[in-house]
Amino acid sequence: MGRRRIAAAHPHPRRISMEDLVLNWDLGTGGLLLLAVAAVAVLLVLIMALKVHAFLALMITSLGTALAAGIPPDRLVEALGFGFNPTLGNVMLLVALGAMLGRMIEASGGAEVLATRMIAAFGEKRAGIGLSVASLLMGFPIFFDAGLVVMLPMIYAVARRTGASFLSIAFPSAIAFSAMHIFSPPHPGPVAASATVGADVGLTLVTGLVFAVIIWAVVAPLAGRIYGEHIRVPVPTIMGDEREETGFESSPKVSTIVAMLLLPLVLILMNTGLNMLAATKDDPDAFKATPWVAILRALGETPIALLITVLVSMLVLGWGAGKPGTLVEKLADSALGPICSVVLVTGAGGMFGGVLRATGIGDAVAESLADVGLPVIVAAFLIAQIVRLAQGSATVALTTAASLMAGVVSAGDYNAMQVVALVMAMSAGSVGFSHVNDSGFWLVSRFFGLSMKQTLASWTLIQGAMAVLGFLLSLVLWAVASAF
Template sequence: MEDLALSWDLGTAGLLILAASSVAVLLILIMAFKVHAFLALMITSVGTALAAGIPPNQLLDALAFGFNSTLGNVMLLVALGAMLGRMIETSGGAKILADRMIALVGEKRASLGLSLASLLMGFPIFFDAGLVVMMPIIYAVARRVGGSFLAIALPAAVAFSAMHIFAPPHPGPVAASTIVGADIGLVMIVGLVFAVIIWALVGVLLAPWLGRRFDVAIPTLLGGEQEETGFESNPKVGTIIALLGLPLVLILLNTGLNTLGATRPEPDAFLDSGWVSSLRVVGETPIALLITVIVSMFVLGWGAGKKGTLIEKITDSALGPIASVVLITGAGGMFGGVLRVTGIGDAVAGSLNDIGLPVLVAAFLVAQIVRLAQGSATVALTTAASLMVGVIAASDFSPLQVVAIVMAMSAGSVGFSHVNDSGFWLVSRFFGMDMKQTLGTWTLLQGAMAIVGFVLSYLLFGLASVIG
């Protein structure tokens, strides 16, 4: 959509007013008039596009820009993850694993154990894919322990998000590091430390407290606790752990090789070589999940004496309940995409860059405001990195100071997820929250992650200045 020509120029101030007005209209439609989130997002996207001056003959292209890309990414992951989760849930595997985990850590520490497991899983796997794979275990632990569902679920989501935002081999920090010339290995070490600290402060301490403020029932997307399907087989704990670990190992092949390639003098030659290319394909998240689903069909289905017709019924039953999740998430991407094609992110980032703020503050604020304006954390991070690269190149920063700047941009890119972020709607639907509840929990948690991340970046930058 780079060649899109708007019918009129609203300027930075006009674009900011338009973005704020669009968000307000969306909130009113959903909260006051109770319009379904998918319809409200689509109505607001159309209105925002036309108000921004997108020509009518390019309106559908502007809507498709965010919707198609988000839906394409989310649909495969959610569908395959739901099939895997449905088989694990209905076989009894989720309950068995939840019972074993609670027996090890105790009911009072079940949320902590689940969150720690999510943190470890979050190292190689993307936020949305990891959350989908983990959902049957989260549901099972919540049923077993009782009490507040969100107090159990939110810490796990924070763990996945912390790893995704701050630690390579995830795409955001890798892209930012590549743009500004930061040492990938150093970014990974610092990113992992930041992710663990942020998880401990926000996920372990704050998330359960926020979760207990809302009474949300355990969702039934993957089936209810008492439902009998004929697929029950009571698999061993080791079998379920192996099935959950399989996509992690495969995905780590891809992300690990991509990170290794970025450190090579000729990355394309390394990544396109025969065996590396093959392993990267196997480790692409949709392919890794597809392989895991097929293996699960053999292990939990045919291997447990289940008929093919029952296996087909179980996997098919996983798709209907997640249709709303996928469509609303795609519509959230549509709204964010419309805001991106208006140029609001670039306009705001350019204005902030001209103010002359200290580099660390500017890096954080550019990423944060672009994130608030258009929703995508990856776009916010790469936009900030592209603007900061000239400042960094012209300055005499140490390698550790450059890493601190990357961490500040990462912190800004995660902050205050709201209605123009597809991830906001993914969490909302999977956790059974309405928009007000999601704003009161997930948005605040993401904001807290941003603030803690910036403070850590500031401390690291100061430390790097002292030690040279």
């Protein structure tokens, strides 16, 4: 049997590095595909049939997949950490800070106050639309997971007040965040893809915003209506319950809560604006190294922006409202316990996806597909879609597809808008059919109180619809751009 060396997606000395990992045998593209399908099937049986906790099931499946792929036993723990460590590190900071902020807003009565105003402004039947529009605006600079966690208290409060099906309120907001995260810079996937294939970032930004808004406008209302009627789940209490007496109640002004939600948005937009300004300079690195620019960019990094907002919420809703420091500390601590399961299961989803990436399945499938000779716009979409299905990460799927398409783009005579259309097609492919190897799948499942079966029947299909619509829009853009 052959031995195969694979490259790391996240090189890191000894701790996460997979650069020098040697697989004990070469399964080939067909074997790797069969292994991935078998691993997903085992995971489904463990969770749905045997009722094993998702965290344990993901870990067991990840171990079995690593062994079956030929990863040496003495490197199994390292292979598990390859996907788990970066996912957990990224998710933990954002979810923990977002949960603290959400708990402060929920316990103070701020979510209820904002929900009351939103219902008064939009009416009970349209309050969910108002939340969805707010999520779309917040989703421009804020990552999917961070934005969703910050918005959850308002989603919960509106669902309780209106008595509407929870998913009819929750899914439109989640779709808004997802559409922005996938299609529009400054999010990492479209930015990296644009840089790799040489797309104009300004054109990609404008086009991505148009795509995101259209996809949200079409998919969000349909998903809210369909799943709101067919999947009835109670409003989760993971961030507390409005009926719970905490002693933190103060009924803050609507303007105070709105300002608190806008604060991280403004800080992150500041970071985004400075990065875009740097790109116009002759020496971007020198501009970024300017002390005042470096400080402002640091304040706009998502974890730091959320930390600042949490501290402001403690000051305004806690100490400033006459609440004792012990109560503020106790409330912040109470936000962390309930999200432990969410964070661990999400990290384990990243673990499973990381093991699949370590086997090289995404690269093998993508390279095979690239040699088929499909039309370039179709190949761009399918490569990203299949890599997404194989290993879970939308960002990895998009960057992998962009890397393989870079040579095709450089060798072809494509105009600027055609290249942007290719980026949009790859973005569409990277969002499609999120399932058990995607950490975002588990984030939605846990925060929305859905079983794995319910999440597969709803969120997976929603993401698939977003992918198909995004691809159709890309085809239209490609056709128009090719006519000139």
